[in-house]
Amino acid sequence: MSVRIVVVDDHELVRAGFHMILDAQPDMEVVAEASDGAQAVEMATRLRPDVVLMDIRMPRMDGLEATRRLAGPDVRDPVKVLVLTTFDLDDHVYEALRAGASGFLLKDLRRDDLVNAVRVVAAGDALLAPSITRRLIGEFARPPRPEERPTPELGGLTAREREVLSLMARGRSNAEIAAGLVIGEETVKTHVSNVLAKLHLRDRVHAVILAYEIGLVRPGVR
Incomplete structure (x- = not known):
């Protein structure tokens, strides 16, 4: 069975690029694209994909709120969400993980890493690539008082x-x-x-x- 994916990003070229890479895999199918969080929530709720590839910064509803609605702790039947970030610009990765995301990717990742990440999350595992984890957690996880x-x-x-x-x-x-x-x-x-x-x-x-x-x-x- 194919891994069914919804690609969410407000930039059409970015969506098209991810769509092309993932759809080219024999075990993957991009079933929809969304340009903002509200559209992503509607599509994912209706189509029930295996993985939602979610951008953070988008109009109408951002990826954080969309992730919370699809995979948050209060969601009865959560959808697996893999969050995308530019890292240097986004300061919400930690919040995205707390909202229920199964992992995160940097937008400058290699093609093979994207494909592997989707497979990992679809299989039910959380994505914690060591090199990314060290950078992101070190930057965003403020030690609490x-x-x-x-x-x-x-x-x-x-x-x-x-x-x-x-x-x-x-x-x-x-x-x-x-x-x-x-x-x-x-x-x-x-x-x-x-x-x-x-x-x-x-x-x-x-x-x-x-x-x-x-x-x-x-x-x-x-």
Whole structure:
């Protein structure tokens, strides 16, 4: 079965470029394009695509609000949203992840990275490319003051699971975590699953957000 995609961007040439790249894949089909967030919400609600490729800055309704309406914590049947950003201009990536996005891409990415990212998100995984994560989280995740920090129960995590959570938040891939801790990748995957289950988190992206919010790791510290 093909991965069904809605491409959302207010620039026609950008939409056309993404449409052409994705539609050329044998396992992908772009079912619609939208030029703003309101149109994206309407189309995604009606067509129920596997992935919505969402720009942030758009007229009428921006990508943040559209993401919140399609994938936010109060949405009963969320749609997977992959957010696009120019990074140097957009200062809302962190907010987009909190709104329910399954990951984010930089608009200057390579063709193969775009295709792979859509496949990853369609498969139900969160996209946290290590190089992008380090830049974005380091830039946007302001460490909260002690009085602002939530106090989730981390006592349920083992020492190894805390270690894995900390490395995830620093943008390490499963392979990098496995190499650093001298354990197998399957073991890392088990630890990641345990962390998500014990902390009642939807995916890896939200584990990273939590780690920064509670001060387990700090921006700029690797």
